[in-house]
Amino acid sequence: MLSTAAIVSACSDDDTPTNTTINNPLANPEDGPPAGNPDGKYPIPMEAGLADITNPDQVIGNGTPESCTGQLVVEAIAQGGKIVFNCGEEPLTIILPETAKIFNDANNEVVIDGGGLITLSGGGVRRILYMNTCDPDQNWTTSHCQDQDHPRLTVQNITFANGNSSSETEYTGGGAIWARGGQLKVVNCRFFNNICASTGPDLGGGAIRVFDQYQDRPVYVVNSTFGGAEGYGNSGSNGGAISSIGVSWTIINSLFSHNSAVGNGGNPAEAGTPGGGSGGAIYNDGNEMTLRILGSIIEENEVNAYGAAIFFVSNNHTGNIVIDQSIIRNNKGGSWYPVYPDISMHEDTDISVTDSEIVD
Template sequence: MTTTDPRENILRRLRRHPLGTLCMAAILIFMSACGSGGGGTEAPSAQTGDFPTVNPDGGPPAGNPDGTAPIPAEANLEDVTAPDRIVGDGTPESCSAEAFIDAVARGGTIVFDCGPDPVTITLPEPARVFNDADPDIVIDGGGLVSLSGGGLTRLLYMNTCDEDQVWTTDHCQNQDHPRLTVQNLTFVNGNATAETEYDGGGAIWVRGGRFKAVNCRFFNNVCADEGPDVGGGAIRVFSQYEGLPVYIVNCTFGGAEGYGNLGSNGGAISSIGVSWTLINSLFSYNSAVGYGANPAQSGTPGGGSGGAIYNDGNTMTLTVLGSRIAYNDVNAHGSAIFFVSNDHTGDIVIDDSSITDNIGGSWYPVYDGISMHSDTPITVSDSVIENNS
């Protein structure tokens, strides 16, 4: 897991520190002037590769700019022309954390009126979905709203099997509601490291019902940094209704140096027994920072698999369409994707996608960068999978 340039190694490790972005900015300035050996060598770019430039609010835009995969109707944006709740009355100050948390608790279609400029709402605690509220919850940021955990808290929590959120069926692990959609939003600085019972999911934790994310960005979200069965620096999902997939459409996880998400496993997303369909999305600079794999090797805490994506469980599918997975890193297995179907019934489909330049890992029986059982069916078409180490 070493790089040829020691400066790159320093920068990669700094991303894992809460102040890493600020530290990198200072080090990049210093390196630009001095070089690693005092010879004036140019510092590594803050955006290695041909990723898009940042938006005016300071972050890479949503989605893979080269993604052209068709989007199924059920995976598309939800209609918000007749919202049930409006957070704010036209000014940034009116878009308070309290107003947002209350709107989520009440459910329905939620939009924001915070003025014409980008705004960040910093939450003191997660917004929680109540299972007996509106069965459909749509949260649309209009491309202007960032939800921040301030480096202290997770941002969104939905759990059909949590009595505190009200049980609505006698089969909480397999019910069709709530149906949560997040769209046109940025999730930044979420932190679930203090969570014990519902661990993982630095930005979003979901169990039950249905979940999808469309046109969203996930920056600098973190969860527990060690352990074999914890993960999802940005998103952690369990128990989707009837095994239907989670849709991630035109979303960015990381996107540039200093913006990546991290967790013990699944730097970007993690799940157990859940299917995913990833469409026209970008996963880059995310890290699986645990070590010792799963099950944990003797003397280790376990973890470190799935630089971008961690899938574990039984029957499940992973479908990657029009997406790019690059510059993610691990300490154990699957620098890009870790996919283990315990009963050997899962399968992977990759089409019109690029999986390149992911760092570290081992156990690649078919494609480097993807750790899976050798008998896992995998279909790859019109895609590039290379230079993963």
């Protein structure tokens, strides 16, 4: 089944495109699928582009792979600021000895730039990166922790691999990144083989789990890949790649493939089941939120319950979806597709599709 529709524009006045391309340093086929949709040509707003790292605050390494240890990465991220790597000219995987945690009072801006060579790994046993403005252990800085403008976290030109948050019991989901409060932006990144807990309703985000962004601003995901080929996919109970509650997303020129929602029973969980299994690539739940898929591909993802590609539920029916210059195809499993195949949503959800293909 092929579905198409038309809208005038996918950008609001505040999203006026100011640059159209981002260089892709992650294109070595021996190092996994490259970052982003290779055919994505959607204009990128200035605020969604790469952060300036001309004058970094911290440089990890002295030019050799041996000088770039996981402990140095953990310590640098705790201090915040603009962080770059000097680990040699070849790709390098750094396994973290513990989850790298951002402290809310260390630096208002945190940029982690891997220069197209660095992979941060959880070693298959731990989450990689954690930010939570409402976690007292990370130091509260305001009386409204759920709506503050910092830390502003950008991850760019870097790969996150083999993160695992399955053992987390309080801040669940987000095998690679868990973020609440402040602002999160993802540019030129890859996410390979990250996992979170495999069952449970409203739990997920094999790669990324997000709550409460400042002033309900969107999480930008630009020129990034989640999975990208067989053997590289991310998985979790819901939202094989990304999952959120009450958060808007703007996803530009990105690729989601071979991710899986492996839970069973949906949300709320059916009797006799543990729950989960919705949103092969994306699980978006909440109220006033917008999901924008622009210049992107979502394909070959899989679910056990609902939304082979996208699960989008606005509890008070105020949320909306915008899909432009994108392809959604060949996703597997699921049901409850009232309007478009592979997208589970309320029948009255406001959805606009232009210059796109949605193929069952």
